[in-house]
Amino acid sequence: MLYVGCHLSSAKGFAAMGRTALSVGANTFQFFTRNPRGSRAKPADPEDVAALNAMRAEHGFGPIVAHAPYTLNPCSMDERVREFARETLADDLRRLEPMADCYYNFHPGSHGGQGMEAGITWISEALNAIVRPEQRTVVLLETMAGKGSEVGSRFEELREILDRMAVPEKLGVCLDTCHVSDAGYDLAADPDGVLTEFDRVVGLGRLRAVHLNDSRNPAGSHKDRHARLGEGTLGLETFYRLRAHPALAGLPLILETPNELDGYAREIGLLRGNL
Numbered sequence: 001m002l003y004v005g006c007h008l009s010s011a012k013g014f015a016a017m018g019r020t021a022l023s024v025g026a027n028t029f030q031f032f033t034r035n036p037r038g039s040r041a042k043p044a045d046p047e048d049v050a051a052l053n054a055m056r057a058e059h060g061f062g063p064i065v066a067h068a069p070y071t072l073n074p075c076s077m078d079e080r081v082r083e084f085a086r087e088t089l090a091d092d093l094r095r096l097e098p099m100a101d102c103y104y105n106f107h108p109g110s111h112g113g114q115g116m117e118a119g120i121t122w123i124s125e126a127l128n129a130i131v132r133p134e135q136r137t138v139v140l141l142e143t144m145a146g147k148g149s150e151v152g153s154r155f156e157e158l159r160e161i162l163d164r165m166a167v168p169e170k171l172g173v174c175l176d177t178c179h180v181s182d183a184g185y186d187l188a189a190d191p192d193g194v195l196t197e198f199d200r201v202v203g204l205g206r207l208r209a210v211h212l213n214d215s216r217n218p219a220g221s222h223k224d225r226h227a228r229l230g231e232g233t234l235g236l237e238t239f240y241r242l243r244a245h246p247a248l249a250g251l252p253l254i255l256e257t258p259n260e261l262d263g264y265a266r267e268i269g270l271l272r273g274n275l
């Protein structure tokens with residue numbers, strides 16, 4: 001089954017996101033768990049969650065992806081910032097528990113000059129303090145572009161975090177195509193080779209979701225500027241090849257391209273039909 005969707009606003013609640021997803025031809029979607037600055041989130045309305053769960057079952061949705069606020073930094077130099085990240089991650093995971101078949105994606109963080117090893121240690125300790133064997137939600141580390149001191153732009157860094165997990169079965173990876181290319185893995189030139197390298201270092205079994213974004217910048221630029229599919233350096237051909245790649249079969253493919261809903265509907269149509 002091809003599960004393809006896009007990032008949606010959660011402002012009107014869960015069932016509303018399900019309806020919007022259906023209206024653009026999506027059978028998965030992503031949403032922020034709270035506003036990107038990471039402020040307090042209101043508790044999820046159980047009826048709204050149940051309505052979305054029912055709608056997803058009826059329409060054959062795949063797994064959905066909750067995205068943590070991107071300002072969280074569990075490996076900051078500042079203990080207050082690290083504590084805020086831990087509290088927010090833990091609170092999000094509590095609130096996501098009633099959601100059926102849901103991933104929780106987050107940006108590992110920026111070490112801010114402490115060095116990669118220190119960053120990986122902070123992130124691993126934070127996750128081990130939060131992730132419980134009994135939780136339903138699987139937490140995903142997103143592959144990063146390597147802007148500034150971001151942790152997770154090299155597959156080896158993600159592997160190192162995964163290797164330190166006390167509950168490894170509750171952790172996985174979300175591969176962002178713009179970020180991976182910006183990090184220096186040349187997806188446009190050799191998508192097969194990049195996925196083979198991911199398999200060698202991390203293992204394709206750890207890959208649970210994909211962000212499909214074109215990039216405004218060439219491979220290795222470390223910029224993280226998303227483009228619409230076919231309007232960047234990856235090109236439509238790369239997305240057609242990824243869409244048909246056995247390594248990605250059955251995974252939720254989420255667009256985070258600069259689009260309104262009509263643009264998302266068009267890109268979802270491209271991914272579904274144009275092979």
Ligand code: FE
Nearest residue numbers: 067070107142
């Ligand atoms: Fe992200």
Ligand code: FE
Nearest residue numbers: 142176211256
């Ligand atoms: Fe992303």
Ligand code: ZN
Nearest residue numbers: 178179224226
């Ligand atoms: Zn990005």
